[in-house]
Amino acid sequence: MRYAALTDVGRRRSSNEDSHLADGRVFAVADGMGGHLAGEVASGIAIDALRDITGARDLERLVIERVQRANSLVFERAQADSDRHGMGTTLTACVVEDNHLIIAHVGDSRLYRLRDGRLKQLTKDHSLVAQMIERGHIKPEEAAEHPQRNVITRALGIEENLKIDIKSKEMAPGDRYLLATDGLTSVVSDDEIASVMASEDALEGASEKLISLANARGGPDNITVVVFEPEGWGRTRPKKRWVMKTITGLLAVAWLAYGGWIAWQYVTSGFYLGERNGRVAIFRGVPGDFAGFTLHTLVKETDIETGKLPAPYQRRLNDGLPVGDLNSAERTIVDYRSLIKETR
Ligand code: MN
Secondary structure (H helix, E strand, C coil), X not given: CEEEEEEECCCCCCCCCEEXXXXXXXXXXXXXXXXXXXXXXHHHHHHHCCCCCCCCCCHHHHHHHXXXXXXXXXXXXXXXXXXXXXXXXXXXXXXXXXXXXXXXXXXXXXXXXXXXXXXXXXXXXXXXXXXXXXXXXCCHHHHHHCCCCCCECCCECCCCCCCCEEEEEECCCCCEEEEECHHHHCCCCHHHHHHHHHHCCCHHHHHHHHHHHHHHCCCCCCEEEEEEECCCHHHHHHHHHHHHHHHHHHHHHHHXXXXXXXXXXXXXXXXXXXXXXXXXXXXXXXXXXXXXXXEEEEEEEEEEEHHHCCHHHHHHHHHCEXXXXXXXXXXXHHHHHHHHHHXX
């Protein structure tokens, strides 16, 4: 995975209460809330819960457990410390498993995917305005100006039991992903985000551009962006094809060698009677050929005309009649002679 992450306090806040993580395996943003630096503590706890997630048999379950544990931790601290009462945080996290992303989401931070030039929001905002849009009370374009636009309906650390949105998405080569807190999305439109994501080759450049766009719009809130994309698929796929071709080639060579060995056994050990120039002949080897090689040599042509033999004998000679060795070949020739004499 290639990735870049950037956070900025913005133009109006005195401290940054966002936290984030980008380590190549886990990508996450968290937007903390609550006075006296409580937001910073809450978002920090949520992010810390996702560190060192190593290969579990059921990774999705492990992610849920970690997020639930973070929820309990924030909730308990908020209860214990009156200064931190009401502290909570959003959390939007992606854990990479093979070519899949396990996505865990609570709150109004967002995950976007740019695929084939089109930007799609993969998470659903847990906010009052999102609910109002869904119910048709307001139009999407009214959300940005709505007085309650910052009210979220779900957050980590607020209640004892947390409902987490969890899903798995397959990644495709060329995909690009963006995690962002509302410091970006409340002032920069999806279209603008799409154009930056599609036009900036370097992920660092894209991150910087998104942050400066938000600050150019007044930077009313802390801004955090994490950009990542799968890499190496363009290289590994042809490599796998190359490996498969080589294996297929080696198998073909082995098969030919094996077939050749079998054929060689016939050639060196067997004799058969066949037809040549209308007469019975003794051959060493086997009738027909293998991979373009003739597998028999003429030992002796007799003066027995095959046309004088009964039809079933002629057919067997056409196919090649195996005989164990040269002696039995000669004995069969003698039999043929007496057969022809008798039928006369
Ligand atoms: Mn925020």
